[in-house]
Amino acid sequence: xxxxxxxxxxxxxxxxxxxxxxxxxxxxxxxxxxxxxxxxxxxxxxxxxxxxxxxxxxxxxxxxxxxxxxxxxxxxxxxxxxxxxxxxxxxxxxxxxxxxxxxxxxxxxxxxxxxxxxxxxxxxxxxxxxxxxxxxxxxxxxxxxxxxxxxxxxxxxxxxx
Amino acid sequence: xxxxxxxxxxxxxxxxxxxxxxxxxxxxxxxxxxxxxxxxxxxxxxxxxxxxxxxxxxxxxxxxxxxxxxxxxxxxxxxxxxxxxxxxxxxxxxxxxxxxxxxxxxxxxxxxxxxxxxxxxxxxxxxxxxxxxxxxxxxxxxxxxxxxxxxxxxxxxxxxxxxxxxxxxxxxxxxxxxxxxxxxxxxxxxxxxxxxxxxxxxxxxxxxxxxxxxxxxxxxxxxxxxxxxxxxxxxxxxxxxxxxxxxxxxxxxxxxxxxxxxxxxxxxxxxxxxxxxxxxxxxxxxxxxxxxxxxxxxxxxxxxxxxxxxxxxxxxxxxxxxxxxxxxxxxxxxxxxxxxxxxxxxxxxxxxxxxxxxxxxxxxxxxxxxxxxxxxxxxxxxxxxxxxxxxxxxxxxxxxxxxxxxxxxxxxxxxxxxxxxxxxxxxxxxxxxxxxxxxxxxxxxxxxxxxxxxxxxxxxxxxxxxxxxxxxxxxxxxxxxxxxxxxxxxxxxxxxxxxxxx
Numbered sequence: 001x002x003x004x005x006x007x008x009x010x011x012x013x014x015x016x017x018x019x020x021x022x023x024x025x026x027x028x029x030x031x032x033x034x035x036x037x038x039x040x041x042x043x044x045x046x047x048x049x050x051x052x053x054x055x056x057x058x059x060x061x062x063x064x065x066x067x068x069x070x071x072x073x074x075x076x077x078x079x080x081x082x083x084x085x086x087x088x089x090x091x092x093x094x095x096x097x098x099x100x101x102x103x104x105x106x107x108x109x110x111x112x113x114x115x116x117x118x119x120x121x122x123x124x125x126x127x128x129x130x131x132x133x134x135x136x137x138x139x140x141x142x143x144x145x146x147x148x149x150x151x152x153x154x155x156x157x158x159x160x161x
Numbered sequence: 162x163x164x165x166x167x168x169x170x171x172x173x174x175x176x177x178x179x180x181x182x183x184x185x186x187x188x189x190x191x192x193x194x195x196x197x198x199x200x201x202x203x204x205x206x207x208x209x210x211x212x213x214x215x216x217x218x219x220x221x222x223x224x225x226x227x228x229x230x231x232x233x234x235x236x237x238x239x240x241x242x243x244x245x246x247x248x249x250x251x252x253x254x255x256x257x258x259x260x261x262x263x264x265x266x267x268x269x270x271x272x273x274x275x276x277x278x279x280x281x282x283x284x285x286x287x288x289x290x291x292x293x294x295x296x297x298x299x300x301x302x303x304x305x306x307x308x309x310x311x312x313x314x315x316x317x318x319x320x321x322x323x324x325x326x327x328x329x330x331x332x333x334x335x336x337x338x339x340x341x342x343x344x345x346x347x348x349x350x351x352x353x354x355x356x357x358x359x360x361x362x363x364x365x366x367x368x369x370x371x372x373x374x375x376x377x378x379x380x381x382x383x384x385x386x387x388x389x390x391x392x393x394x395x396x397x398x399x400x401x402x403x404x405x406x407x408x409x410x411x412x413x414x415x416x417x418x419x420x421x422x423x424x425x426x427x428x429x430x431x432x433x434x435x436x437x438x439x440x441x442x443x444x445x446x447x448x449x450x451x452x453x454x455x456x457x458x459x460x461x462x463x464x465x466x467x468x469x470x471x472x473x474x475x476x477x478x479x480x481x482x483x484x485x486x487x488x489x490x491x492x493x494x495x496x497x498x499x500x501x502x503x504x505x506x507x508x509x510x511x512x513x514x515x516x517x518x519x520x521x522x523x524x525x526x527x528x529x530x531x532x533x534x535x536x537x538x539x540x541x542x543x544x545x546x547x548x549x550x551x552x553x554x555x556x557x558x559x560x561x562x563x564x565x566x567x568x569x570x571x572x573x574x575x576x577x578x579x580x581x582x583x584x585x586x587x588x589x590x591x592x593x594x595x596x597x598x599x600x601x602x603x604x605x606x607x608x609x610x611x612x613x614x615x616x617x618x619x620x621x622x623x624x625x626x627x628x629x630x631x632x633x634x635x636x637x638x639x640x641x642x643x644x645x646x647x648x649x650x651x652x653x654x655x656x657x658x659x660x661x662x663x
Contacts, residue, residue, distance in 0.1 A: 014590055015590075018590045018592065026335075041620035041622075042616065042619050043615075043616060044615055046346040046348075046353055048612065049342065049607075049612070050342060050353065050354075053338050053339055053342075057332060057335045057336070060328045060329075060331045060332040060335065061332060064328050064329060067326070079590065080385075083385040084384070084385050084386070088381040088382070088384050088385055091380070091381055091384055091557075092581075095377070095557070095578045095581065095582075096578065098561075098578075099575050102571055102574060103571050107565075111558060111561070114558070115554055115558060118554035119550065119551065119554050122384050122549075122553050122554065123387070123550035125548075125550050129551075133554075137558060138558065141558070145562070152569075154571055
């Protein structure tokens with residue numbers, strides 16, 4: 001790794017941040033374990049395993065942090081070097097919008113736009129193919145689930161589907 | 162004699178038309194996902210887990226098992242013809258398989274891969290039949306301490322074999338345990354980490370977690386790169402290997418089969434490790450190791466046999482102890498649980514039809530796979546030309562539907578999307594999802610057995626070291642944990658460490 005892609009005590013050291021997130025999660029798990037009561041070693045309580053797992057998480061996270069500080073680690077930029085980072089970001093955006101739309105508008109009204117977006121976002125498929133695939137696939141799946149397998153997909157406020 | 166009667170009983174179950182159909186669907190889908198790079202058996206099995214609900218337990222589990230061993234066959238096709246591994250266990254097949262294809266020997270490479278897989282698959286089934294009932298009898302004597310220590314060992318072995326930093330893998334395993342404990346405490350019925358949400362009272366489902374971490378995250382990772390495929394376009398002829406090919410491959414197939422089977426049984430082991438170990442073994446034993454990497458048929462025969470034998474061997478700990486040795490078996494455990502069945506020492510005696518039916522179906526499945534992978538090879542080659550920009554949106558749509566159908570709950574779709582995003586960032590930052598998923602499945606069992614052991618021993622921690630099996634497992638786990646601190650063992654680990662989850 002070159003000097004620009006590997007750093008030690010800098011804010012863009014991705015290993016350091018990974019370890020810090022692990023440490024924060026570990027502290028939260030320890031706190032949750034304590035809140036749930038540890039019980040005794042003869043009769044462990046609901047928080048017993050959580051507490052000790054949290055302790056282990058902190059230990060492993062601390063190891064990652066120490067390694068990140070002493071040995072350095074790749075920067076965030078180098079993790080995405082040469083990658084088309086906007087593509088996964090767009091897909092995540094589409095999925096998040098779909099998640100919000102699913103309950104409100106139902107499966108069909110949210111899955112068809114999702115498919116259109118995905119077909120045009122990843123590596124654009126020509127419109128004449130994207131539209132039929134985006135419409136027919138969710139419709140076909142909806143029909144099989146509803147009519148053949150008797151599974152009701154969300155129909156949303158418009159009760160379509 | 163008993164074994165023969167049981168096998169006959171098993172064939173009676175497996176040959177029922179509905180089970181034959183499910184077996185065919187399983188091996189067909191297995192080959193399909195094996196052939197298609199980017200989708201592995203884990204994604205396919207998690208996608209189809211809800212479908213197992215619609216039939217009998219036998220049918221569902223026969224189908225799921227078929228996907229697993231079917232993907233081992235299919236993975237080699239892509240490795241040989243495109244030089245992209247269809248799934249992780251076929252990574253090593255690319256090295257010599259694609260070189261053979263470039264030299265115009267794609268036919269013998271595909272043929273030997275399928276025939277070696279068939280031989281190994283058949284051997285592992287016979288061994289499974291002979292070993293599983295005896296091991297189940299021994300496992301009846303296992304107490305909570307043994308189960309706890311075995312699960313700890315399984316998790317440590319998996320983290321040891323996972324690519325990258327061991328501290329990261331162990332952190333992932335701990336997070337998996339915590340996620341597995343969400344919901345009601347099985348002993349006190351106290352809600353844990355539910356944040357007041359009713360949807361979390363029963364815990365997080367395995368299906369959304371696995372589909373998110375493996376299905377959605379895989380698509381997100383793949384969208385980052387333009388996937389280029391160098392498909393061998395020449396017509397594939399002469400699939401049957403020549404006498405010389407057989408002579409060169411007989412030893413690697415035999416050694417790969419035995420090695421793969423035993424590595425498959427080990428907790429945390431599996432098909433991926435076996436294929437790499439077999440390749441290394443063959444290269445070391447070869448009188449002409451310089452041929453490896455340049456189209457040596459031994460480099461295809463050994464690893465392909467090993468990964469299929471491992472797929473059979475991995476059923477032993479699940480069926481006899483109820484402990485899944487890897488993520489794929491954890492999903493199969495999920496299929497058992499969906500049907501209210503608990504794999505373990507009593508499964509063979511209480512549900513002989515199920516156990517022997519699954520074993521017999523695997524024989525039938527192996528024969529089906531031979532037909533699917535030899536005469537129908539042209540069909541799979543055509544499939545390799547399917548554009549990814551259409552395939553990926555379809556995978557996302559089917560994962561959404563699969564998750565929704567598994568619980569009829571929109572909340573699970575949210576969970577899947579969240580885990581998809583988490584899984585993407587985890588992989589980018591070098592955190593492997595496999596230890597998390599295995600720990601997620603083992604977490605509740607691990608906790609239950611730990612608490613039971615402590616209650617039974619009145620808080621005496623020595624109970625874990627006074628019992629020989631438990632002590633042996635813990636000693637091995639400790640050795641593997643402190644081992645990477647020694648430079649020589651660290652180097653060895655880096656050599657065998659693999660991306661289990663791919």
